[in-house]
Amino acid sequence: xxxxxxxxxxxxxxxxxxxxxxxxxxxxxxxxxxxxxxxxxxxxxxxxxxxxxxxxxxxxxxxxxxxxxxxxxxxxxxxxxxxxxxxxxxxxxxxxxxxxxxxxxxxxxxxxxxxxxxxxxxxxxxxxxxxxxxxxxxxxxxxxxxxxxxxxxxxxxxxxxxxxxxxxxxxxxxxxxxxxxxxxxxxxxxxxxxxxxxxxxxxxxxxxxxxxxxxxxxxxxxxxxxxxxxxxxxxxxxxxxxxxxxxxxxxxxxxxxxxxxxxxxxxxxxxxxxxxxxxxxxxxxxxxxxxxxxxxxxxxxxxxxxxxxxxxxxxxxxxxxxxxxxxxxxxxxxxxxxxxxxxxxxxxxxxxxxxxxxxxxxx
Amino acid sequence: xxxxxxxxxxxxxxxxxxxxxxxxxxxxxxxxxxxxxxxxxxxxxxxxxxxxxxxxxxxxxxxxxxxxxxxxxxxxxxxxxxxxxxxxxxxxxxxxxxxxxxxxxxxxxxxxxxxxxxxxxxxxxxxxxxxxxxxxxxxxxxxxxxxxxxxxxxxxxxxxxxxxxxxxxxxxxxxxxxxxxxxxxxxxxxxxxxxxxxxxxxxxxxxxxxxxxxxxxxxxxxxxxxxxxxxxxxxxxxxxxxxxxxxxxxxxxxxxxxxxxxxxxxxxxxxxxxxxxxxxxxxxxxxxxxxxxxxxxxxxxxxxxxxxxxxxxxxxxxxxxxxxxxxxxxxxxxxxxxxxxxxxxxxxxxxxxxxxxxxxxxxxxxxxxxxxxxxxxxxxxxxxxxxxxxxxxxxxxxxxxxxxxxxxxxxxxxxxxxxxxx
Numbered sequence: 145x146x147x148x149x150x151x152x153x154x155x156x157x158x159x160x161x162x163x164x165x166x167x168x169x170x171x172x173x174x175x176x177x178x179x180x181x182x183x184x185x186x187x188x189x190x191x192x193x194x195x196x197x198x199x200x201x202x203x204x205x206x207x208x209x210x211x212x213x214x215x216x217x218x219x220x221x222x223x224x225x226x227x228x229x230x231x232x233x234x235x236x237x238x239x240x241x242x243x244x245x246x247x248x249x250x251x252x253x254x255x256x257x258x259x260x261x262x263x264x265x266x267x268x269x270x271x272x273x274x275x276x277x278x279x280x281x282x283x284x285x286x287x288x289x290x291x292x293x294x295x296x297x298x299x300x301x302x303x304x305x306x307x308x309x310x311x312x313x314x315x316x317x318x319x320x321x322x323x324x325x326x327x328x329x330x331x332x333x334x335x336x337x338x339x340x341x342x343x344x345x346x347x348x349x350x351x352x353x354x355x356x357x358x359x360x361x362x363x364x365x366x367x368x369x370x371x372x373x374x375x376x377x378x379x380x381x382x383x384x385x386x387x388x389x390x391x392x393x394x395x396x397x398x399x400x401x402x403x404x405x406x407x408x409x410x411x412x413x414x415x416x417x418x419x420x421x422x423x424x425x426x427x428x429x430x431x432x433x434x435x436x437x438x439x440x441x442x443x444x445x446x447x448x449x450x451x452x453x454x455x456x457x458x459x460x461x462x463x464x465x466x467x468x469x470x471x472x473x474x475x476x477x478x479x480x481x482x483x484x485x486x487x488x489x490x491x492x493x494x495x496x497x498x499x500x501x502x503x504x505x506x507x
Numbered sequence: 508x509x510x511x512x513x514x515x516x517x518x519x520x521x522x523x524x525x526x527x528x529x530x531x532x533x534x535x536x537x538x539x540x541x542x543x544x545x546x547x548x549x550x551x552x553x554x555x556x557x558x559x560x561x562x563x564x565x566x567x568x569x570x571x572x573x574x575x576x577x578x579x580x581x582x583x584x585x586x587x588x589x590x591x592x593x594x595x596x597x598x599x600x601x602x603x604x605x606x607x608x609x610x611x612x613x614x615x616x617x618x619x620x621x622x623x624x625x626x627x628x629x630x631x632x633x634x635x636x637x638x639x640x641x642x643x644x645x646x647x648x649x650x651x652x653x654x655x656x657x658x659x660x661x662x663x664x665x666x667x668x669x670x671x672x673x674x675x676x677x678x679x680x681x682x683x684x685x686x687x688x689x690x691x692x693x694x695x696x697x698x699x700x701x702x703x704x705x706x707x708x709x710x711x712x713x714x715x716x717x718x719x720x721x722x723x724x725x726x727x728x729x730x731x732x733x734x735x736x737x738x739x740x741x742x743x744x745x746x747x748x749x750x751x752x753x754x755x756x757x758x759x760x761x762x763x764x765x766x767x768x769x770x771x772x773x774x775x776x777x778x779x780x781x782x783x784x785x786x787x788x789x790x791x792x793x794x795x796x797x798x799x800x801x802x803x804x805x806x807x808x809x810x811x812x813x814x815x816x817x818x819x820x821x822x823x824x825x826x827x828x829x830x831x832x833x834x835x836x837x838x839x840x841x842x843x844x845x846x847x848x849x850x851x852x853x854x855x856x857x858x859x860x861x862x863x864x865x866x867x868x869x870x871x872x873x874x875x876x877x878x879x880x881x882x883x884x885x886x887x888x889x890x891x892x893x894x895x896x897x898x899x900x901x902x903x904x905x906x907x908x909x910x911x912x913x914x915x916x917x918x919x920x921x922x923x924x925x926x927x928x929x
Contacts, residue, residue, distance in 0.1 A: 145791050146752045147784070147799070156748040165585075172805075183745045189584060192611050196577045199570070199608070203581015206568055229571050253802065280824075313826055314784075314799040316791045319749055354566045355588050357545035362560065363568040366553075373561045374569060422824035496827035 146319050150284040151176035151311040153322075154240065154304070157288035158212055159184050160325040162296070163238060165204050165211040167197045169219070172252035173308035174242040177214035185212070194219045198226030198239075205235035206363055208353035210292060210330060214240035217259055218249050224266055227301050229365040231267055231388070234342070234349060236295035236302075236330070238288075243307040243418075245494055254494050255308035257418050257468040263303055263447055264477060271389045272448035274298070274396055277305040279403075279421035279442050281317050284310065287444060289325045290399065296328040298395050299348050305446065307468070309419045309496060333359070341372035342384055347391040393448055400452055401444040410437040412462040412506050415453075417443050417474065420466045420497045427466075427502035438506055449477050464488045464505045466497050511564055512537050512544055519558050523708075525677035525701025526556050526624055533594065533622065536685035547592045550579040552605075554598035555631050556624045573597070573604025576612055576621050583617040583737070592689060593619040600629035602660055603638030609660070609696065613667035616693040617737045622685075623660055623696065626703040627719070634706025641723035645710035657723065664696045665730040673729040676720060677701035687729075693736040700725060757794035759904040766819040767899065769833040770848065772841030773886045775803065775812045779841075781914075782886040783814030786894075789908040790818050793900035798826035802844075811844035818899065831855065834870070835893050837877050837885040839863060858893050860885065880922045888923055895927060902929065 155166075155177055166181030166188045182188045187209070191197040194215065201211035215223065220241050230237060241263075245254035263275050274294050276287045288304060295302045333339055333350035339359035342349045352361050362372025367381045375381035405428065416424035421442045428440045439460070443453055457463050457478070463486055465475045472489040479487060490497060490505045512534035520527045537547060544564035551557040553572035560567040570578045579595035586593070602609060602623050609621055627644055629635040634647040639657040646653065665672045670693030675681050677699040688697040702708060702716050711719075720726060745751060769786075773779045780801045787799045798817040804810040815828050829848075832855040836842050842849075842859070846866050849857055853869035860877045873896065877889040891905050906924075909915055 145755050145757075145796075146749070147755065147787055147791060147797070148749075148752050152748050152752065159748075180748055182742065183751075184748050186741075186744070187584065187739055188741075192607060195574065196580075196608060196611060199574050199577030200581035200584060202570070203578050203583070204585040205581075207582055207585030209585050225571060226574070229574075233568075233570075252805070309800070309826070312800060314787065314797075315823070315826070316755075316787070316795070316797045319752075319754075353585075354548045354568065354582060355586055355591060357543060360545060360564065361566045361568075364560070365570050368569075372567070374558070422826065425824040496825070498827060498829060499825050 145316045147314050148317050148319070149176060149312060149314045150278065150281055150306065152180055153281055153284040154288040154311070155180040155184055157285045157325055158238065158292060160327065161289035161292035162328040162330060163210045163212045163292050165189070165209045167191050167200045167211055167213045169193065169197060171216050171219045173244055173312050174214035174216055174240065176311060177240055177242070181212070194222035195226055198223045198230065201237050202226065202230045202233065202235050205230065205237050206354045208330070208332070208355065210236055210296065210328070212238045212240065214242060216242050216244045217246050228267055230301045231271070231273060232365045233363045234299035236299055238291045238295055238302050238304055240304045240306065242311055243305070251494065253308065255419055255468065255496065257307060257420065258473070259305070260446060260473040261476065263305070272392045273303060274300060274392060274399070275303040275305055275447035276401065277417050277444055277446050278310055279418055279444060281315060283444060285322050287401070290401065292328045294399055296330045297348070298391060299351055300392065305418065307419045340370045342368065343370045344387060347387060347394060396445065396448055399445055400450050402453070403442040403444070404456060405440040407432065407437050407439050410439045411460060412464065413439040413441055413457065413460040414464045414466065414502055414506060415441045415443070415457070415474065416466040417446065418467070420468055423497050423499045424466055424502055426499035427506070430499060431503055431506055436506070443474070454478060460486070462486050462488065462506070464490065464502060466490045466502045468492050468497055510538065510543065512547065513562050514564050515562050518562055520555065521704050523704035524555070525626060525699060526559070528677050528681065529622060529624055529699050530559050530562070532680065532682040532685055535682040536689055537592070539682065540686060540689060542592055546590050547594065548582055550575045550582065550593065550595045552597060552601050553631065554601050554629070556596045556598050559596065573601040574608060575601065576605050577608035579619050579621070580608065580612045580617050583619040594689070595619060595621045597621060597623055598630070599623060599625040599627060599639035600637040603658070606638070606658070606663070609664060610667040613664045613669035613694045613696070615737045616668055616670055616734045618693055620689055620691070621696045623698040624701065625698050626701045626707060628703055628706055630703045630706060634703065634710065641719060641725065643722065644719065647706065647710070650710070659725065661696065661698050661728070661730060665732065668732055668734060669694045669696055670734050670736070671695040671729070671731050674698045674700065674725060674727050676716060676727055678716065693734055755788055755791040757792060758907070759793040759901050761790070761793040761795050761820070761900040763795060763818060763820060763899045766817060766821070766823070767833065768828040768831045769816045769818065769835070770828065770831045770845055771814045771835045771886055771890060772845040773812055773837035774840040775807060775809050777812065777837055777882055777886045778884060779812040779814050779886040782890045783816060785887065785905060785908050785912065786890050787816060788912070789904040790900060792904045792908060795820060795900070796823050798823050800826070811840040813841065813844055833893060833897070834858070835889045836860065836863060837889050842866070858889055860889070880919060880926055884919060884923065887918065888926060891923060892927060895929070
């Protein structure tokens, strides 16, 4: 066993998956990720601010690197326009969002799960950005690598969502049970015939870095055609923008990751993600020991919202969603404003949700 | 392979716009330098200058308003291939928005060039004042004349550390100046002063560019810093972060039957966090699972310092502690911080230093002198006292952890043994 924190697992996993540059700046509770990156990543740069961070990452990504940063809401908010830029330019990168208590600077050293709805609408136009969320140390390992894979395969920024209690808590952990991580295949266009920066092959354009001199590369954050040339609103350019949405929605179907611990005959199900999933595991375990039949769903692919979750939830008379906010953000994503009567919510502000709290809602 | 930088002579700018001159002379300079178009990465952003992309045979990347210097910096960081040239086009508006990005690239002396198209206003959005608009210059947003002097972008970049900075008037053949700028190893910036034929001329009738330059004190010139170009200064890298996380083998056994939550609560400087790590590893050496987290104010050198631990024979999922089983208090700061949770305890044990007044609690209160061999070891002495009293695992698990962590000579182990009568 080793005494380890989630931050170390995430950075080691990212590096093994092929991430080779970290752009950082200090922000609690993401500082350990920054510190470990300095020890591990081939390139580690200290940016002067959040906008520079994302711009530097975009530049590095355009040269063929796979850059990473880690931040929390106050920094993330300042990155949003540049993440939109990277999304439009179709540049692979990973942004680790370590949630903490808001609004604004809130409490830097207090965990929270309050940023999911922000992520759902952060790309102008409402286009989805891939979001995967860690719920335990195994996820810190596997989903960090998955983020790199998604970023490279789909040419897109990916958000790895986590929270203070996951990246700053040490646990005894058996490293030998971690699965081997394959390096993501960051393929470059290798044909001699004409290259168009935004001509899709199976929805995703072939990538070429700005550093080669076989083909001209045009990268563009404004509405553009397949060549990458700015257009006002030609059919080709709008088709390109439409493709961005379809690419993520379609391709993320093969990155549907969740844990469904189904109990035969259960009429109730607990749904929880992120840090609260640990309390949910304990709650379900205690309920079962007491003879109560209950299932557990831990969604890990959060955005775009997989319809598969609703298919699972259709089987239950009672759904208890537990997440560390006041407003049931996952419930809103799944059910909109007309939440069904069978849905119950237990939340918390400024403290972790306890297993007892969840048990109470299931009863 | 195409050797022309531009793919057309007909550029998309207004008649008389200095941007046309800049683009054509940039191309002329690069061609004279013998650079192949695909060894050139042109970074543009929002503003009239940014519509040049489609006329270029180079690589192009078109980003956000004012951010091209930072985007270009990212590209410069990523280039390993020799002979590449990163050129950032930016307007005076963009240079205002992204001033920090220019200064940072200059400070680091990144290998790139920034070309500031200074036509003294935001042209694309209707002729508003920018941070580089000269005093007295009329714009859409300063119809009585700009009340402030503009930034001297050249002086700022030079002061920030740019290897080469030049200012030219956007008239005539400026390609030689571009060649000098582009040939610089490290960060270079060239500011080209022009007048917007649409808004600048319209709002400032009769004013000549030379007179505006003279009045504003932004005369042509060049400034240099003798500097080494940026390179990645990498410290020693680990090829595996787990190498710094040693495996802990269970050499002892534990008598723990049920999960136990422990809070160590003291003051900064009392070794609370280190004690927590020693206790965690000692528990692991005794075959237990643990979770450990710290809590302290942002001013880490003063005030309370608290550590929360969970110990269990089973895998631990939820690691929060509402009502602890054990609290170990070594100082007034620690007592104040944990008082509420101590008050909620209906069972368990409170270990508290004899200098403190125990609060109301349902826990069994055990008072001892934890500060007897100094404040710096108060937390460790108290924690080992707790291990001894509870018997959850052998005290030798703690002492062997101290040795294994290389702390045997740094911590007063013998004094602790004596104080505890072992």
